[in-house]
Amino acid sequence: MFNIRLKFSKLGVCSYISHLDLMRTLQRSFVRSGLPVKYTQGFNPHIYLSILAPLSTGFESLYELVDFSFDCEEYPENAIEKLNEAFPKGIQAVEIYQNGRKPGEIAYSVYEIVYERGNAEEMADFLKNPVIITKESKRQSKEINVNDYIREIKFEQMGEKVKCTCTLPLGNDQLNPAYVSEALSKGGFVLEDDTPRYKRIALLDKDLKLFR
Amino acid sequence: MNDKILSCIDRSTKPARYTGGEYNSIVKENCEFNYAICFPDVYEIGMSHLGSKILYGLLNEIDGVWCQRIFAPFNDMEAEMRKRDQALYALESGMDAKKFDMLGFTMQYELNYATILNMLELAGLKYYSKDREESDPIIIGGGPCVYNCEPVADFFDVVLIGEAEEVLPEIIHIYRENKKAGGTKLDYLKKICRIQGIYVPSFYDVTYLENGKVDKITAKNGAPDVVVKAIVEDFDKAYYPKSFVVPSTDIVFDRAMVELFRGCRRGCRFCQAGYTYRPIRARQLETVLEQAKALAKSTGFDEMSLSSLSSSDYPFIAPLCDQMMDYFEDKHISIALPSLRADTFDISIMEKIQKVRKSGLTFAPEAGSQRLRDVINKNLKEEDLYEACGLAFESGYNNIKLYFMIGLPTETNEDLEGIAKIVRGVIYTFKQRGTNKAKGIKIAIGCATFVPKAQTPFQWVGQVTREQAEAKQEHLREHMKIKNVNLSTHYSVSSYLEAVFARGDRRLAPVIVRAHELGCNLDGWDENFKPDMWLQAFKDCGVDGDFYAFTQYEKDDTFPWDHISSGVRKDYLWNEYQKALRGEASPDCKAGCSGCGALSLMKGRKCDV
Numbered sequence: 001m002f003n004i005r006l007k008f009s010k011l012g013v014c015s016y017i018s019h020l021d022l023m024r025t026l027q028r029s030f031v032r033s034g035l036p037v038k039y040t041q042g043f044n045p046h047i048y049l050s051i052l053a054p055l056s057t058g059f060e061s062l063y064e065l066v067d068f069s070f071d072c073e074e075y076p077e078n079a080i081e082k083l084n085e086a087f088p089k090g091i092q093a094v095e096i097y098q099n100g101r102k103p104g105e106i107a108y109s110v111y112e113i114v115y116e117r118g119n120a121e122e123m124a125d126f127l128k129n130p131v132i133i134t135k136e137s138k139r140q141s142k143e144i145n146v147n148d149y150i151r152e153i154k155f156e157q158m159g160e161k162v163k164c165t166c167t168l169p170l171g172n173d174q175l176n177p178a179y180v181s182e183a184l185s186k187g188g189f190v191l192e193d194d195t196p197r198y199k200r201i202a203l204l205d206k207d208l209k210l211f212r
Numbered sequence: 213m214n215d216k217i218l219s220c221i222d223r224s225t226k227p228a229r230y231t232g233g234e235y236n237s238i239v240k241e242n243c244e245f246n247y248a249i250c251f252p253d254v255y256e257i258g259m260s261h262l263g264s265k266i267l268y269g270l271l272n273e274i275d276g277v278w279c280q281r282i283f284a285p286f287n288d289m290e291a292e293m294r295k296r297d298q299a300l301y302a303l304e305s306g307m308d309a310k311k312f313d314m315l316g317f318t319m320q321y322e323l324n325y326a327t328i329l330n331m332l333e334l335a336g337l338k339y340y341s342k343d344r345e346e347s348d349p350i351i352i353g354g355g356p357c358v359y360n361c362e363p364v365a366d367f368f369d370v371v372l373i374g375e376a377e378e379v380l381p382e383i384i385h386i387y388r389e390n391k392k393a394g395g396t397k398l399d400y401l402k403k404i405c406r407i408q409g410i411y412v413p414s415f416y417d418v419t420y421l422e423n424g425k426v427d428k429i430t431a432k433n434g435a436p437d438v439v440v441k442a443i444v445e446d447f448d449k450a451y452y453p454k455s456f457v458v459p460s461t462d463i464v465f466d467r468a469m470v471e472l473f474r475g476c477r478r479g480c481r482f483c484q485a486g487y488t489y490r491p492i493r494a495r496q497l498e499t500v501l502e503q504a505k506a507l508a509k510s511t512g513f514d515e516m517s518l519s520s521l522s523s524s525d526y527p528f529i530a531p532l533c534d535q536m537m538d539y540f541e542d543k544h545i546s547i548a549l550p551s552l553r554a555d556t557f558d559i560s561i562m563e564k565i566q567k568v569r570k571s572g573l574t575f576a577p578e579a580g581s582q583r584l585r586d587v588i589n590k591n592l593k594e595e596d597l598y599e600a601c602g603l604a605f606e607s608g609y610n611n612i613k614l615y616f617m618i619g620l621p622t623e624t625n626e627d628l629e630g631i632a633k634i635v636r637g638v639i640y641t642f643k644q645r646g647t648n649k650a651k652g653i654k655i656a657i658g659c660a661t662f663v664p665k666a667q668t669p670f671q672w673v674g675q676v677t678r679e680q681a682e683a684k685q686e687h688l689r690e691h692m693k694i695k696n697v698n699l700s701t702h703y704s705v706s707s708y709l710e711a712v713f714a715r716g717d718r719r720l721a722p723v724i725v726r727a728h729e730l731g732c733n734l735d736g737w738d739e740n741f742k743p744d745m746w747l748q749a750f751k752d753c754g755v756d757g758d759f760y761a762f763t764q765y766e767k768d769d770t771f772p773w774d775h776i777s778s779g780v781r782k783d784y785l786w787n788e789y790q791k792a793l794r795g796e797a798s799p800d801c802k803a804g805c806s807g808c809g810a811l812s813l814m815k816g817r818k819c820d821v
C-alpha cells in the first residue's frame with residue numbers, strides 16, 4: 001500500500017469541471033489508467049480520493065493536489081504517463097509523490113487574475129486604501145475590508161490587459177479571488193460585462209513556503 | 213472555444229455542459245464533410261441517448277467525415293448567447309451550426325418539436341426547408357417520431373426512417389460525390405429519395421378532405437409512394453462503438469450501455485416501439501460481452517446497462533449476467549437491467565447483478581384488469597406480478613414502482629378499480645412474504661394518460677378528453693386511499709399535445725412555429741412548459757388541436773403517415789385493433805409468427821425470439 005499525492009494542472013475547458021464532477025472525472029481516469037488504486041470498503045465501494053483545496057468552478061489551476069492510494073506490493077511503473085493517457089485533455093499530472101505534508105498546513109493560495117483591460121498602476125493604488133465589500137459564506141455574510149485579507153498583491157500591465165498576482169488565505173476564513181475583482185469593480189476597474197480569468201498558481205503554508 | 217463562447221459559459225449554470233473536451237470526444241482535422249448530431253434537449257438528456265453515441269462513433273470512423281455534437285442550451289445559457297450574438301455551436305470545435313454540411317436532429321418525442329425550431333433559430337437558419345438557402349446545411353431528422361413526422365415534415369430536407377447505421381454513411385457518401393460533381397441540393401435529394409429509409413418530405417404533396425382527414429398523398433420527383441424503413445439485417449455484426457464520450461459532469465444515464473437486441477416479441481398494442489423496431493434481431497452473447505468489456509476499459513464507467521425494449525426477454529440473459537458478473541465484479545462495475553417484465557422476472561438474476569448495490573424495482577402492468585390487459589395485449593397475469601413482487605420482497609426489496617395508463621380503449625370504471633385491487637394484492641404479498649417488514653412497504657403508482665400513436669393498432673383511436681381523464685383519475689383516487697401508496701395522476705396538457713402531434717399532419721407546422729414564437733422551448737422541463745402558450749398557438753393559427761387528439765379514424769381512411777412504413781402491414785394492425793375491441797389477446801412472437809409483415813425487410817432470415 002502506498003499513500004500518494006498527485007499534483008496536477010487543470011487548464012482550458014477543464015476549468016469548468018466543478019469540484020464534485022472533478023472527483024468523478026478523476027475516479028474514472030484512475031480506472032482507465034489501469035493503476036492499482038485503492039477502493040473504500042463497505043457496501044458501496046468507490047475509489048478513495050481526497051482533493052486538498054477545492055477550486056471554484058471556472059478557475060484554472062497549475063497547482064491542484066489530490067491524495068489517493070495504490071493498493072499493491074510494488075510501486076507501479078510509469079504512473080504519471082498512465083494517468084496522463086487517461087485524463088481528459090486539460091488535466092495533466094505534473095508530479096506524484098509520497099509523504100506529503102498534512103493538508104491542514106495549507107494556509108494560502110496564490111492566484112493570477114487577468115483583466116481584459118485596465119491600468120495596472122491605478123488598480124494597485126486603488127487597493128492601497130480600504131475597500132469594504134460583503135463576503136458571503138454558507139453560514140453568514142459579513143462586511144470586510146479586502147485589504148485585511150490580501151497577503152500579497154501586485155499588478156502588471158500587459159498591453160491592454162492587466163495581470164494581477166495575489167496571495168489570499170485558504171481555510172476557515174478564506175477569501176475567493178472573485179472578491180478582489182469585486183473590490184476593483186467598486187473603483188470602476190472591472191465592469192459587469194468583463195470576464196476576469198482566474199488561475200491558481202501555488203498553494204503555500206503559513207510561512208508563505210510552497211506546500212507540498 | 214472562442215472568447216465569446218467562454219463569456220457565455222462563464223455566466224451559465226453547470227458550465228461543463230457547454231465546453232466539450234470530454235474524454236473520448238473526437239477532434240479531427242481537414243475534414244471535407246462536417247456532420248453535427250443535434251439533440252433538441254439539454255446535454256444531460258442528449259448525452260444519455262444511445263443512438264447518438266452509435267452514430268457519433270460510426271461517422272467519426274469514416275475518412276474525411278467529422279461528426280460533432282450540438283445540444284440545446286438551457287434558458288440562462290441561451291440568454292447569454294442571444295445577448296452576445298453567439299450562434300448555436302458544436303462542442304468539439306466551437307464551429308457555428310450553420311457552417312456544417314448536415315445537421316441531424318433526433319426526435320425522441322413530440323414535445324421536442326419547439327426546441328428544434330429554437331435551435332434552428334439560434335443557428336441562424338430558417339424553419340422551413342423551402343425558405344433555406346442552397347448553402348445552408350441539409351437538415352435531416354431521425355428517431356422514434358419519424359413514424360409520423362408529418363407535423364414537422366416541412367422543416368426537414370430529409371427524414372431518415374428507421375435505423376441509420378448503414379443508410380446514413382451511404383447518403384453522406386452520395387452528398388460528397390454530388391458536391392464534387394457540382395450538383396445542387398435538389399439534385400442530391402433526387403439522388404437519395406429512392407434509397408430505403410429515405411424520406412424527402414418536399415417530394416410529397418398532401419391533399420385533404422372536407423372532414424379534415426387526409427385525401428391523398430402523392431409522390432413526385434421519382435420518390436417512392438411508400439417509404440419503407442431502413443434496418444440493419446445482421447444486427448450481430450452491426451457497428452457498435454468501442455468507446456463513449458465520458459461526460460465531465462453528471463448526466464441522466466451516466467453509465468456504459470450495451471444493446472442486447474432490437475424489436476420486442478410481446479406486441480403490446482399501445483407500444484409504438486414494439487411495432488416499429490421489428491423484426492427482432494439479437495446480438496450473440498459473446499458479441500455483447502466483448503462490447504461491454506471494451507466499453508468498460510475505454511470509459512472507466514462503474515455501471516453497465518443492458519439495454520433493449522425488454523431485457524429479460526433476451527434469449528441468453530441468464531448466462532450473460534453470469535459471465536458479466538464474473539468479469540466485472542472485482543472491477544467494481546455494477547450491472548443495470550432496465551425494462552424488466554414481471555412474468556419473466558428471475559430473482560436469481562437480480563440477486564446476482566445487484567451484489568454491488570440494490571435499487572428499487574419497477575413493473576408496468578399498464579392496466580388494472582385482465583380484460584383490459586387482453587385488450588392492450590399486455591400479456592401479464594396478476595399472479596405473475598404477485599410472484600415477481602413476492603420473490604423481490606423475499607430477497608429484501610420493499611420499494612416498488614408500478615406503472616399504469618388511464619384512458620385506454622374500452623376502459624371502464626371497473627378496470628380502474630382493478631388498479632387499486634392490484635395494489636392491495638401487492639401489499640398482501642408483502643405481508644405474506646416480505647423479509648424487510650420493519651421498514652414497511654412503499655409503493656409508487658404512476659398513471660399517465662394514454663396517447664394513441666401512429667403505426668400501432670390503436671392509431672385509429674382518439675385520446676380521451678381532459679374531462680374524461682380527470683373523471684377517471686378522480687374515480688381511481690377514491691378507490692386508492694391506501695396507506696404507503698403514492699399515487700401520481702395529474703392531468704397534463706403535455707399528453708394532449710403528444711396526442712395531437714403523434715397523429716397530426718402537415719397543417720400543424722405553423723402551430724409549432726407560433727408556439728416557438730410565443731416562447732415554448734424545452735417543453736419536457738416542468739419549469740419551461742407553457743401549456744397556455746401552446747393552446748394560444750393553436751388559436752392564433754386557427755388550427756383545432758382537438759381534431760387531431762380525439763378523431764376516431766375509420767378502416768378505409770388515409771392516415772397522414774400512410775406513406776411511411778415500419779414494415780408492419782396496416783391490415784395487420786387493423787386486425788389487431790379489431791381483436792383488441794373483442795378483448796382477444798395475441799400470442800407473442802415466440803409462440804409462433806403472426807405474420808405482421810416486418811420479416812419481409814430481411815431476406816431469408818428469421819426473428820431471434
